[in-house]
Each structure stands twice: as structure tokens, then as C-alpha cells.
Amino acid sequence: MVRTDALTGGGTGTARAARAGGGRRGLTVRLGLMAVPMAFFGLFFGYPVVAIVARGLREDGRWDLTRAVEVLTDPLMLDVLGFTLGQAAASTALTLALALPGAYVFARLDFPGKRLLRAVVTVPFVLPTVVVGSAFLALLGRGGVLENAWGVRLDTSLWAILLAHVFFNYAVVVRTVGGLWAQLDPRQEEAARTLGASRPAAWLRVTLPALAPAVLAAALMVFLFTFTSFGVVQILGGSRYATLEVEIYRQTAQFLDLPTAAVLSCLQFAAVGVLLGVHAWTVRRRESALRLVDAARTARRPRGAGQWALLWSQLAVIAVLLLLPLAVLVERSLATPEGYGLLFYRELTAEPGTGSTFVVPAVEAVGNSLAYAAVATVIAVTVGGLAAAALTRRAGRLVRGFDALLMLPLGTSAVTVGFGFLIALDEPPLDLRSAWLLVPIAQALVGVPFVIRTMLPVLRAVDERLREAAAVLGASPLRAWREVDLPLVRRALAVAAGFAFAVSLGEFGATVFIARAGTPTLPVAVARLLGRAGELNYGQAMALSTILMLVCAAGLLALERARTHSSGEF
Amino acid sequence: MASLDVEALTVRFGERSVLDAVDLSVAERETVCVLGPSGGGKSTLLRAVAGLQAVDAGRVRVAGRDQAGVPAHRRDLGLMFQDHQLFPQRDVAGNVAFGLRMRGASRARAAARVAELLELVGLPGAGRRAVASLSGGEQQRVALARALAPEPRLLMLDEPLGQLDRGLRERLVVELRELFERLGTTVLAVTHDQGEAFALAHRVAVMRDGRIAQSGTPSEVWQRPASAFVARFLGFDNLVPGTVRAGTPAVVRTAWGELPVPDGTPAGPCTLLVRPTGVRLDGGDGLRARVVSRTFRGDHVAVLLDVEGAPRLEAACTLRRAPDVGDAVRVAFDAEELVRLPPHA
Structure with a gap:
């Protein structure tokens, strides 16, 4: 989500003002x-x-807030709200933890098949939620791969939801943060080092501040997407877990309680408004002048054990978290009672x-x-x-x-x-x-x-x-x-x-x-x-x-x- | 070809006047160059004439006709942008033919004209080349061909040679002048480079903060800058306040002492310009000075002199005669090279 405006400026100041x-x-x-x-x-x-x-x-x-107050003070609804916020926060933290190293790998390391892999990790983002729900069900649920192998079931558990959310949003972080990271001029860090900063200090003082708004924006996007998660929770959450979204659907489709659903929708709407407002603010802050360069020139072949370990660990994350569920989905679709x-x-x-x-x-x-x-x-x-x-x-x-x-x-x-x-x-x-x-x-x-x-x-x-x-x-x-x-x-x-x-x-x-x-x-x-x-x-x-x-x-x-x-x- | 008349043209960005009641005219077949530092409103002037910039006051006439309310695409003017703005998705021929197509020229007619123009700008047969593959000088030529192709009534050039290296620039400026002479083009160019302006234009207008500070032929402007600003912009630094006393010979009293000025120089307070070529270092009992630095400039050496109790003085010497740093010299002045400018406001 890097704004390209900064790159395309040009002309003299007065000419730009004239256009405005x-x-x-x-x-x-x-x-x-x-x-x-x-x-x-x-x-x-x-x-x-x-x-x-x-x-x-x-x-x-007439305006009447009694019902709104009733709904919003209902302990059950407070549970739903609490769960919605909690799972969104946890999903965001988990996604960042797994995907920020990924952003670095895609931005700064050069390895064979990188282009294809970048496309592959983006696939989940456009996959329908029900597909992802099904895939994780096949992996973690009843009769799933995990149960067959070790007797463990994670469906209707928080973990299934969190992992599915990571699956979806890995690409958001990699693209948003990695996209900017790849365009940051490495010479900025080199300049800091010639001025006496150690490698970590240079990263901390120069690169991180430049990245921070992008990280924040990505985190907000992930939080927003998971806050409003519906299909995944509907399929993997069973009857135990419900986000506001799921609750709105239940109130409408199962209990036919439209006013309650409406109150919840208003709440959802307000929360999303706040999140989008904060996001818009971070985007504007991100427009601060950064020295951006062609992304193709900043990546290097991995050097040293640390970088190789990072690369392989990310490949493992992608394989287990992104590819395995999809593979299992295909496998299950072919596994009939009479064999494949x-x-x-x-x-x-x-x-x-x-x-x-x-x-x-x-x-x-x-x-x-x-x-x-x-x-x-x-x-x-x-x-x-x-x-x-x-x-x-x-x-x-x-x-x-x-x-x-x-x-x-x-x-x-x-x-x-x-x-x-x-x-x-x-x-x-x-x-x-x-x-x-x-x-x-x-x-x-x-x-x-x-x-x-x-x-x-x-x-x-x-x-x-x-x-x-x-x-x-x-x-x-x-x-x-x-x-x-x-x-x-x-x-x-x-x-x-x-x-x-x-x-x-x-x-x-x-x-x-x-x-x-x-x-x-x-x-x-x-x-x-x-x-x-x-x-x-x-x-x-x-x-x-x-x-x-x-x-x-x-x-x-x-x-x-x-x-x-x-x-x-x- | 047509004449251009700009009358009291004013453009404001917020509070700031980028063009402040600018008057300027370009006669038919004349080349006028607006010269000034960057940010002085030169580009805005061209944009306003082209109809790309809304005008707050004043008038633009082309061939005597007021252009108010005429949108840019109907003005039939040519503008060569500072960075060319060639259309990246079209090849050279596609760029040059663009204006012809907009005017409904037939394919055959356009093709013939494109070939003719590419020949004219020295790129025969380059029609199929991608614009991205062109060098800076070639892009420059294509941009010129594109602007000339529809035979605009007036051709405007924004820093026409700004991005080219020096050698190419000096060659192209001569080519351009000859070309415009031959085609009888009316040209309004803007540049910050005085060499370019003097070489290209019949007339030069020096612009400062949205106003025309002086206009005249290149030699008029060079010989008699109208103000200290113009003098400084032209690269002269020997400027001091002074008072002229009429008489024969006329003299001017300055921090550098009493210096001779041409007879007939009006009396009174002034700013005095001393051209470095008018500072001689062999003046027997003249002003005492010490050489602070010498800078080799190719055809001469610029010598900076420290004068006790007065501003530093720059002199131009031949290489053979240039003194060494630290030398003590005596300075004499050539009356013909001293110019009386209006006193500082």
C-alpha cells in the first residue's frame, strides 16, 4: 500500500502548485x-x-436507545465483543510475528523462484473465506489430518481461527511492509554506519523509523480484516466462538431478531469507522518524504548463517501454514470411502x-x-x-x-x-x-x-x-x-x-x-x-x-x- | 506565425504573486528569451500563455486576439516542456505525429510531415524507435519536432537545453537559432542560463520574482544592466554604493576611492558596477590591494583582491599577467567598464 506519489513528483514547486x-x-x-x-x-x-x-x-x-443499551450491556454480547477484539489482537500479533521476517526476506534477499513465491503467498488473500475454512477444517478438524496422525483436533478452538487468520493476512504484511522495505535505499543505512552507528543501531535508527508507519498500517489492516472476520469464524468457530459479524448473522438468520442485529451492526460500524480513521491517519503520515529506490536493486543473495536460517524458516512457515492446508483440502476432496x-x-x-x-x-x-x-x-x-x-x-x-x-x-x-x-x-x-x-x-x-x-x-x-x-x-x-x-x-x-x-x-x-x-x-x-x-x-x-x-x-x-x-x- | 502580447499578466498562488503584472511582447518571427533564476515564475508565464494555468488578471493576445476563455487545445501554440514529456507508450513517429492527428491530418500527410521534421531535427529514419531508447539530446530533438509538426503560431520552449551537457548545449543552441531563422518561427523561450539566452534570442527579458526587471537585446542587457539584481544575476559581483560627481572628467566616490566614469554620467547617488575586465593591476600609484585567490577560467583568470577597509574586488587578467596569491598590487580602473546603476532601494 505504498503510495507511489512520492516517486512521481517532478517539475518545479510552482508548477506543482499550479496543478493543485x-x-x-x-x-x-x-x-x-x-x-x-x-x-x-x-x-x-x-x-x-x-x-x-x-x-x-x-x-x-422516535429515537429510543433502550434497546441499544439493553443489547450492549447483555453479558453475552459483551463476551462476543470481547472475543472479537481479543481474537483480532491475537491474530494481528501472530501475523506480524510470522510475516515481518517474511517481509524482510522478500524485500532484501534474492533467491531463485522469488517471483513465483511472492505470487503464491498472495493467493490466500483472494481465496474465499469458506475455502480457507474448509481447508483448515480438513487439516485440523474432525477426521482431519492432524486427528488421524496424532489424535489432536483443533477445530472449534481458538488456534484454528488464529492460524486461518494468519493464512489470510500473511500477504498483507509482506506486501505492505516488504513493498516499502524493498524500496528503502540501503545507502541510508550505509550512511548511518559511516557516521559511526553499529549495524543494529543503524537499523534501529534509520530503517525502523522509516518502516514503522507501514508496519502500523499493515497491523491496522490485519486487525480490521480479522475484527470483521465472518466466514472463517462461522466455519471454524463452531457454536462456541462468535465475532460480532457471526453474531449479527445468527441474530438475523436463526433468531430473526432484526433490531438486535441492527444494534450490533451499528457497533460494528462505529468500530470500523475508528479503525479506518486511524488507518487513514497513518497513511498520511507515511507520505513523509522517504528516499525510495527501485526495488529490484536492493535485494542481495543471502549471506551468512543468519540470513540463510531466516530464509529457510520463512519457507517452512509458508509451506506449513499456507501450502499445507490447501494441499490437504485437495487431498480430502479426492479421498472417498473407496480410496482416492x-x-x-x-x-x-x-x-x-x-x-x-x-x-x-x-x-x-x-x-x-x-x-x-x-x-x-x-x-x-x-x-x-x-x-x-x-x-x-x-x-x-x-x-x-x-x-x-x-x-x-x-x-x-x-x-x-x-x-x-x-x-x-x-x-x-x-x-x-x-x-x-x-x-x-x-x-x-x-x-x-x-x-x-x-x-x-x-x-x-x-x-x-x-x-x-x-x-x-x-x-x-x-x-x-x-x-x-x-x-x-x-x-x-x-x-x-x-x-x-x-x-x-x-x-x-x-x-x-x-x-x-x-x-x-x-x-x-x-x-x-x-x-x-x-x-x-x-x-x-x-x-x-x-x-x-x-x-x-x-x-x-x-x-x-x-x-x-x-x-x-x- | 503570429505575434504575442502579454499585458499586465498576474498569476497568484494563494497570497504569493508568481507573475506580477508582467508585460511582454514577441513580434512575428522574433525570438524572445525570458531569463531568470529558478522559481522566478518563468515556467508559469509559459503555462499561462499556453492556457494551462488560470490567470488572475491581465491579458494574453496571440496575433492581436485575446485568448481568454480559449482552452489550451484550441490555442494552436507549441510548448516544449522542460523534461520533454514525450509520450512513453508511443514511438518517435507517434509522438511527432500526435499534434497532426489531433488536427485531423490524414495518415499519409502525417507520415510525410513526420519524415520531414525528423530530417529537420537531424534524426532521419528514427520514427520507429522507442522514446525510452533515446539519449537526452535525441529526446530533445524529438520534443522539438513534436512541437513544430503542427506548425504552431508560436513556439514556447521551457529550459530548452537545460538537461543537456555543455558541449551538446552549445552546438544545439546554434542549430536552434538557425532553424528558427530559417522557418521564421516566433519563439518565446525561458531559461536560467544567460549563455543560452544570449545565444538564442533577439531580445532578452530578465525576470525577478514575477516581474520583468529589464528587457533589451542581449548586448544592451549585458552592457547596461538596469539594476544591481540584473548585474548580480549576470555574474557581476563588483557592486558598491557610490556618488557620481559631474564634471570633466566625471568621477564616482566609492569605498574604493574616486574612480573615473564616462563623461556625461548623471550625477547623484548610485550603485556602481565595475566590470572585472575594467580592473587593471598595473596602475602605478592606484589603489593598494592584495591578491586573495586566483581562479582559472579558461580564457582568463579571475583574481580576487582584498582592499583594506573596502569590499573585495574581482579582476579579470590574462593568464600570463595574473599575479600570485599574496602579491601586493596597485589597481587602476577603466572608465568605460564602470556602469552607473540606480541606487539600492
């Missing part, structure tokens, strides 16, 4: 570009949020019998998912692309506020989005309950921030003076955009679309609220299968998860080839 000035025409263009994203977010995010607040805090047309075979995969295509989990063959979920995800991608790229174009023209508080607003759905739990859709868009004045489009819209909402984060650095890196050069040569603003910006950002656009597609494909928290029984998506189908007893259901869940994983992983690896080192913050 902008005119009335610029403001009009900006507002025009923002109109579509604004309307989209107003309708599908703002309005549902208002509905949630109204449902939770108003009674009989494709029974579970065949079963996915079978017409469902009576009392089955589905009314249609499970494999139809694949088609549903792909169709939903394709539509969601179109929406997300359109909305996110326009928003990014508006945000490119840097400007004052208005645009910064808009930026923050667009990031909200990223942190605001998917469950809140789904729940909001359920209570806001299901009844007049806006009844979209039966609209097929509702699912892709919810998925797009979650995907848009990724599109913006991918597009923005690239768009901002396009030197404003290139557009000016085009203008002086006779290109109208629209023509200049087409001739100058588009060719430069085409690749980023593809990456953004890929991310949006992967996110939509794996989206679970929101979709589970609004997907109709007859047209489940892949993650919803997996969750349903896991919720049923019987080896056949379990095996099918593993098989579906494997399919989903392969689709996402293949997509991401293709993207990884396409992306340049500067395109994108995730």
Missing part, C-alpha cells in the same frame, strides 16, 4: 465523474446503513434427491457464481474506475472525504452490507428482493475499494504534464485522457477487474444474506454443505472448495504476471 490550483471547470469535471459512484454508494451503501441505524435505534418513529477418486466431484453434478441440501445440482453454483461475478466485475470496474478518475485530480478535503467514503465498504463488514440490503432494499420504497441484480451489486460494493486502490496509484503516476503536452498539441481533455491515460492504465484496469472478479467470486458475508435458495453461489453452497452431516456432504464441500480455489488461484497467478511492481496497493 485547478479551476471551476476542473471541479465540474470532478463532480461529474463522482456522480455515478456517489449515487451508487448513496443508494446501496448509505441508504442501507441509515436503515440499519433506524432499525436499531428507533422505535415507533472423483466421487465427490461426480456427486456435485447429480440431481438432488429429496431432503437434499439443494434443489439444483450443486455444480450449478459454479455457473451462478461466474455469472454473478462477471456482472459484479462490470459494475465494480465502472464505479471504481470513475471514482479513481475523479480522485486522480488531487484536490482538497472534499475529494479526500470521498476517498475515505469509498473505502468504508472494505472495512465495513460484508455482513453489514448484506444485512443492510436485507432490511433496506427488501421493502418499499425500494423493493429489489426478487431482483437478480441484488447479489452482484452487493459483491461489487465489496469489490470497488480494490478497484480504486489498484487504479489510483497508476492514474496518479501518470504525469499531469503528459496530459498538458497533449492539450498543447491540440487534444481536448477527453481525447487527452484516451490518448495518454488509457494506454498507460490498461494493464492496471485488467488487474483491477481481476481483483474485483476474485473478490466477487469468493464473497460470502453479504451474499449469504441475499442469495436466493435456488441460485446459491459457490461459497454459499460450500457453507450449506458443511452445515450438513454425512461424509458425502463433507466431501462435496471439499470438492467445491477445491474448484473455487483453483479458479481464484489461476486468476490471481495470471494477474501477477500482468501487474507491474507499481500497480496497486494490495
